[in-house]
Amino acid sequence: MNDISAGAAVCARYRVVHETRYSYQGTVCLSQQYLHLTPRSFAFQETESHLIHVDPAVSDSRDGVDYFGNCTRHLSITLPHDSLLVHAASTVALRARPGLAQIGGTPPWESVRDMMGKDKSAATLEACRYLYASPHVPLFPALEAYARQSYTPGRPQLDAALDLTQRIFDEFEFDDKATDISTPLEQVLQGRRGVCQDFTHLMIGCLRSIGLPARYMSGYILTHPPPGKPRLIGADASHAWVSVHCPGLGWVDFDPTNRCLVQHEHITLGWGRDFSDVTPMRGIVLGGGAQALDVQVTVTPLPLSAEG
Amino acid sequence: MPNPLPAHPLLAHYVVAPDGFDEMLDAARVPRAHWRAVLASLEHEAPELMRQRMEMVQHQVRENGVTYNILAEAEGLQRAWELNVLPLILPDAEWNGIEAAVVQRATLLNKILCDVYGEQNLLREGLLPPALIHANASFLRPCHNMPHVDGVALHFYAVDLARAPDGRWWVVADRTQGPSGAGYALENRAIMTPIFPDLLRELKVQSPAGFFRTVHDSLVHWGRLCAAGGDAPSPLREGEMPLIVLLTPGASAETYHEQAYLARHLGLPLVVGDDLTVRSGVVYLKTLDGLHRVHVVLRQVDDEACDPLELQNPLQGALLGVAGLTHAAMRGNVVVANSLGSGLIESDALLGFLPAISKRLLGEPLKMPSVATWWCGEPPALEAAIGKLDQLVFKPSFPQLPPFAIFGQDLAGDARAAFIADLRANPNDYIAQERIRLSQAPVWTDGAAGAAPGLQARAIGLRVFACATPHGYVVMPGGLTRVATGPDARVLTIQKGGASKDTWVQGGVGMEPQRLQKPGIRGQDLVREDTNLPSRVAEDLLWFGRHTERCDNICRLLRVALNILFNVRSQQRGVEWPTVEALCAWFLLIDEKQPGPAAMSTDGEIEAALLQAVVSPAVPGLARQQERLHQVAGRLHERFSLDNWRALNRIAQPAAYPDTLPSQSEVMTILDDTTAALMTLSGFALDGMTRDLGWRFMSIGRHLERLQFQSLVLQRALAMDGDGSLDWLLELSDSIITYRVRYRAQPEWLPVLDLLLCDETNPRSILFQVHGIQRNLRKIALTHGACGEHLLAPLNDELRALQPDTDLNPGNAGLSALLERIQLASAALYDQLGVQFFSYTDDGQQRNRPS
Numbered sequence A: 001m002n003d004i005s006a007g008a009a010v011c012a013r014y015r016v017v018h019e020t021r022y023s024y025q026g027t028v029c030l031s032q033q034y035l036h037l038t039p040r041s042f043a044f045q046e047t048e049s050h051l052i053h054v055d056p057a058v059s060d061s062r063d064g065v066d067y068f069g070n071c072t073r074h075l076s077i078t079l080p081h082d083s084l085l086v087h088a089a090s091t092v093a094l095r096a097r098p099g100l101a102q103i104g105g106t107p108p109w110e111s112v113r114d115m116m117g118k119d120k121s122a123a124t125l126e127a128c129r130y131l132y133a134s135p136h137v138p139l140f141p142a143l144e145a146y147a148r149q150s151y152t153p154g155r156p157q158l159d160a161a162l163d164l165t166q167r168i169f170d171e172f173e174f175d176d177k178a179t180d181i182s183t184p185l186e187q188v189l190q191g192r193r194g195v196c197q198d199f200t201h202l203m204i205g206c207l208r209s210i211g212l213p214a215r216y217m218s219g220y221i222l223t224h225p226p227p228g229k230p231r232l233i234g235a236d237a238s239h240a241w242v243s244v245h246c247p248g249l250g251w252v253d254f255d256p257t258n259r260c261l262v263q264h265e266h267i268t269l270g271w272g273r274d275f276s277d278v279t280p281m282r283g284i285v286l287g288g289g290a291q292a293l294d295v296q297v298t299v300t301p302l303p304l305s306a307e308g
Numbered sequence B: 001m002p003n004p005l006p007a008h009p010l011l012a013h014y015v016v017a018p019d020g021f022d023e024m025l026d027a028a029r030v031p032r033a034h035w036r037a038v039l040a041s042l043e044h045e046a047p048e049l050m051r052q053r054m055e056m057v058q059h060q061v062r063e064n065g066v067t068y069n070i071l072a073e074a075e076g077l078q079r080a081w082e083l084n085v086l087p088l089i090l091p092d093a094e095w096n097g098i099e100a101a102v103v104q105r106a107t108l109l110n111k112i113l114c115d116v117y118g119e120q121n122l123l124r125e126g127l128l129p130p131a132l133i134h135a136n137a138s139f140l141r142p143c144h145n146m147p148h149v150d151g152v153a154l155h156f157y158a159v160d161l162a163r164a165p166d167g168r169w170w171v172v173a174d175r176t177q178g179p180s181g182a183g184y185a186l187e188n189r190a191i192m193t194p195i196f197p198d199l200l201r202e203l204k205v206q207s208p209a210g211f212f213r214t215v216h217d218s219l220v221h222w223g224r225l226c227a228a229g230g231d232a233p234s235p236l237r238e239g240e241m242p243l244i245v246l247l248t249p250g251a252s253a254e255t256y257h258e259q260a261y262l263a264r265h266l267g268l269p270l271v272v273g274d275d276l277t278v279r280s281g282v283v284y285l286k287t288l289d290g291l292h293r294v295h296v297v298l299r300q301v302d303d304e305a306c307d308p309l310e311l312q313n314p315l316q317g318a319l320l321g322v323a324g325l326t327h328a329a330m331r332g333n334v335v336v337a338n339s340l341g342s343g344l345i346e347s348d349a350l351l352g353f354l355p356a357i358s359k360r361l362l363g364e365p366l367k368m369p370s371v372a373t374w375w376c377g378e379p380p381a382l383e384a385a386i387g388k389l390d391q392l393v394f395k396p397s398f399p400q401l402p403p404f405a406i407f408g409q410d411l412a413g414d415a416r417a418a419f420i421a422d423l424r425a426n427p428n429d430y431i432a433q434e435r436i437r438l439s440q441a442p443v444w445t446d447g448a449a450g451a452a453p454g455l456q457a458r459a460i461g462l463r464v465f466a467c468a469t470p471h472g473y474v475v476m477p478g479g480l481t482r483v484a485t486g487p488d489a490r491v492l493t494i495q496k497g498g499a500s501k502d503t504w505v506q507g508g509v510g511m512e513p514q515r516l517q518k519p520g521i522r523g524q525d526l527v528r529e530d531t532n533l534p535s536r537v538a539e540d541l542l543w544f545g546r547h548t549e550r551c552d553n554i555c556r557l558l559r560v561a562l563n564i565l566f567n568v569r570s571q572q573r574g575v576e577w578p579t580v581e582a583l584c585a586w587f588l589l590i591d592e593k594q595p596g597p598a599a600m601s602t603d604g605e606i607e608a609a610l611l612q613a614v615v616s617p618a619v620p621g622l623a624r625q626q627e628r629l630h631q632v633a634g635r636l637h638e639r640f641s642l643d644n645w646r647a648l649n650r651i652a653q654p655a656a657y658p659d660t661l662p663s664q665s666e667v668m669t670i671l672d673d674t675t676a677a678l679m680t681l682s683g684f685a686l687d688g689m690t691r692d693l694g695w696r697f698m699s700i701g702r703h704l705e706r707l708q709f710q711s712l713v714l715q716r717a718l719a720m721d722g723d724g725s726l727d728w729l730l731e732l733s734d735s736i737i738t739y740r741v742r743y744r745a746q747p748e749w750l751p752v753l754d755l756l757l758c759d760e761t762n763p764r765s766i767l768f769q770v771h772g773i774q775r776n777l778r779k780i781a782l783t784h785g786a787c788g789e790h791l792l793a794p795l796n797d798e799l800r801a802l803q804p805d806t807d808l809n810p811g812n813a814g815l816s817a818l819l820e821r822i823q824l825a826s827a828a829l830y831d832q833l834g835v836q837f838f839s840y841t842d843d844g845q846q847r848n849r850p851s
Helices: A109-115 A122-130 A141-148 A157-171 A185-191 A196-209 B033-043 B047-064 B092-116 B130-134 B182-192 B197-202 B209-228 B256-266 B325-330 B342-346 B348-362 B379-387 B413-425 B535-567 B576-586 B603-615 B622-635 B642-651 B664-687 B693-718 B727-732 B736-743 B749-758 B766-784 B789-801 B813-837
Strands: A010-038 A045-055 A060-065 A071-077 A081-095 A214-221 A238-246 A250-255 A266-272 A281-287 A291-302 B067-070 B077-080 B083-090 B156-163 B169-175 B244-247 B276-279 B282-287 B290-293 B296-299 B335-337 B373-375 B392-396 B430-434 B439-445 B454-469 B472-475 B480-483 B499-505 B845-847
Touching: A010 A045, A010 A214, A010 A266, A010 B276, A045 A071, A071 A081, A081 A266, A109 A157, A122 B130, A141 A185, A141 A196, A157 A196, A157 A238, A157 A250, A185 A196, A196 A214, A196 A238, A214 A250, A214 A291, A238 A266, B033 B083, B033 B197, B047 B083, B047 B182, B083 B092, B083 B182, B083 B439, B083 B454, B083 B480, B092 B156, B092 B169, B092 B342, B092 B348, B092 B454, B092 B472, B130 B348, B169 B342, B169 B454, B182 B209, B182 B256, B182 B454, B182 B480, B182 B499, B209 B244, B209 B256, B209 B296, B209 B335, B209 B454, B209 B472, B244 B256, B276 B325, B282 B325, B282 B535, B325 B335, B348 B373, B348 B430, B373 B379, B379 B413, B379 B430, B439 B480, B439 B499, B535 B576, B535 B603, B535 B622, B535 B664, B535 B693, B535 B727, B535 B813, B576 B603, B576 B693, B576 B727, B603 B622, B603 B664, B622 B642, B622 B664, B642 B664, B664 B693, B693 B727, B693 B749, B693 B766, B693 B813, B727 B736, B727 B749, B736 B749, B749 B766, B749 B789, B766 B789, B766 B813, B789 B813
Parallel strands: B083 B499, B244 B296, B296 B335
Antiparallel strands: A010 A071, A010 A081, A010 A281, A010 A291, A045 A081, A060 A071, A214 A238, A214 A266, A238 A250, A281 B845, B067 B077, B156 B169, B156 B454, B276 B282, B282 B290, B373 B430, B392 B430, B439 B454, B454 B472, B454 B480, B480 B499
16 A cells, blocks of 8 residues: 555664553552554564563463554453553664655545545555544534635645645644643644644544545654753653545655654554554553553664664 | 124224224225234123233233333333233234345344454445445444354344335334343233233244243353353363353343343343453453353443443543453454444444345345435435435434434425535435334223223334344244334334334244254253352342341331320330430431430421331431332342242332321331331242352341341340330330230340340341351351351350340340440451452442543
């Protein structure tokens, strides 16, 4: 599906450490966790190594692949515990994605919309999975109105997507106090503030509301320390962005939080319709009382050759 | 040609709709052949007989406690099931057609489920529009690639049928998650059988009972395969039964009564989500014996409410279901029937696509059409629907949309324009359906409101049930006929009122469905204990015992207090009255007496408070206690026999005194009746229940409660100022007869204390309770280890050491201290049981905190 990249050279390598620690007020006697913490391999990314360490010891662990093709792991812990550590460490190599120059002359967005539901090719059928409302992305008229300002008649599909990415960056303020994961999209659109998840859900909602498929991408982004300062351990975070379907090119990723076409600084864990399909760590525990959560993510660039 | 129906008085009010199908009369208003026998028998009967039959039905429904919980009402109001006395009769040949069509449809829907949750060829081939799957919230992606034992995803299926004016049957809706109604159909027959024994025989009506054996045998078959398969295989020995549980949402579910009835009929433990747990991908039932592996979950729970980890929308609040169930099913370690995600094919939007899919997957046309349905997401269908708006009803395409039914003919002017605009804006969300014209059938009406008794026409629909077997689908001969409230109805639901009918399928001595299981229970497999007793059930049984006893205690206390109030003038009351008053206050039946004369309650005030405590659930007292008893009994529905339930239902008070208080004689009747009904209940506990583990917990609950009550009462009595009468104490302890027989004199302290404290033959004495509890604890300890007997042993010794002449007098301060210790020990014992047996039952499940 991402056939244009075949044979593209490795353009970046990273080490990602994602550490999640839950501390419980009381004792947890049964913990079941469903993880989306393993980076998937696909045209633009190769997972070279991956290890998940869990403390306390798990009683059962199963790897799997979900409906969207993402790598999953089911864990259960039956040892009584009052804290849970999940330490995921991965090395990934990225391949070059099409740049701004290559995404220029895409077909008008209406032609993409009109293919959906009619064309029975594998690529279009697959795109239909990402075409409709989902738990975090309801569709409503205000989304369409916002989208239409970028998606003017006849505008090339990816040109419009880039414009929408830019507008969300310009018109919304990054504010990690304004929202949480249960904040409705209506409120994000009205309040014009939020975090990467919100902007991603917002952009997805805009696209779907005019009949275009859009994926929620879950992963990490390389951050740049201020000039002269060292890279801090644990200062990074999980990240989310949008992938847009374009016949011929496949899926092209846009990051509305950073106003960019995704190139070689985004590491992908997986994708789905929205956050709920790829929640990094979804779990149910028995007991435990109040919980405290601490997440630390560190993304470190590695030399291009694997021996480095 | 037979003559038209003579002007029989029964048919005086029977109106045949001009353009509908009548189940009883043909177009010439002549009774159809299969109705003649019924009409003939009704004609020659006195009208009185039919009224008696109707009363019998109503009585039986009430006695069996057949109910339907109405969710719309606050507090989960229960409505009595309505069963009309006249059946729907379906002749042999007609039924064969229905049966073949239902088998075909179940087979087809099963194949669609397997495809959509597997390879999705139907999407690839364009036989299903992608929106119908991907935009449907019932498409559960975690269930993709679910393994299906024997290729069966749809184990139990129900279909709603309606008969068109031309006499053909049409499918109105498919029910594929945890279809309800089969249990009600079975119970309808159980109620009707004694009412029309001769007609049932004469018309060669088939019994639905064999169908339920087939359901059970098939589940056993798949349970065995599941035990041997999956990624944690543990094959069963021959004769060893797989563990099959019936999963219910709980006592507040609409059809909880039916689920309990089915569980009892099929012999399955009825469990709620908290009774199950998943460890390492295997499902277990939490029992008193520890965790028992579950092989089959027959669910009456909607898809999304089955697993909070993977299926429930995480934005929803309370956790529902069994965390990890989906994963266990994906690993092939449990059969969930119906397969998780099967709700997808309930969508009406699929109906229009079934004919082509049937040709593709089965190579044959549909034997029974669905009601004509168009999904508006296809542009030609949208235009056609707008073109004939008046003939259509519009409904939501997807279950996540709020339910509605908009009749095109009801729309005019602006509303019509607005609706069409909305249709064009969101065509995917709508289906258009031809209006259903239901057939009509006779119901018996008792001639209330001045009308003559006789037959009247009512619109009906038929729900038919099928189950999968390893050899294909089998249809239950019969079904649930649903009756609308009037002769014409556009929407038929049990929720909105309306009744049901028994469904008689003719076919005579039809073959019993083939049994899959050879008799396989041998000597070594005999079961003497319920090893699958869920911990939650044991706890509920313990509380059932306690609540029964509390009812009894409060009832007796109220009777003693009211007797004194009504019969003894206040100047003539002895020092016992303040003690009785204080006991009433202790149980919150009256307000605590304030010190000082100004706050003294008058007799009138006390009487009003006590009457209130008898009848009003709004204050602490008998009515509230009866409610509690019923609540806990409701959770134990399937553990009690129908006879036992009848006694329980007699304990429930009719809410007859909303504003006014009962008279003196009325209140005494209520108290006497309640005491008598509680006695019946004790009789069942003593004589009608197996002494299994569950019974022991119930028995411990009763003894513990009685022990606490009796020791409290004795302690208060000992503290009376001076020489009060002791009659009330014997009355309260139900020991007055024994005392009179033994002593034929006014009660005195020594014999009273002996009788109530140390006489181990008196079922009300302290020592009797201690022995009862110890006996049960010892039995439980045999299989489950010591569980608190040591707490009571020293008290037992102390009680036995009491010397009548020196110890049994009110001046003995040691007695009061002993009674105090008994109360503390009972509380400690209760805690111990909780820690040891019910710690599984805590519901402290929670989600990961989101980041």
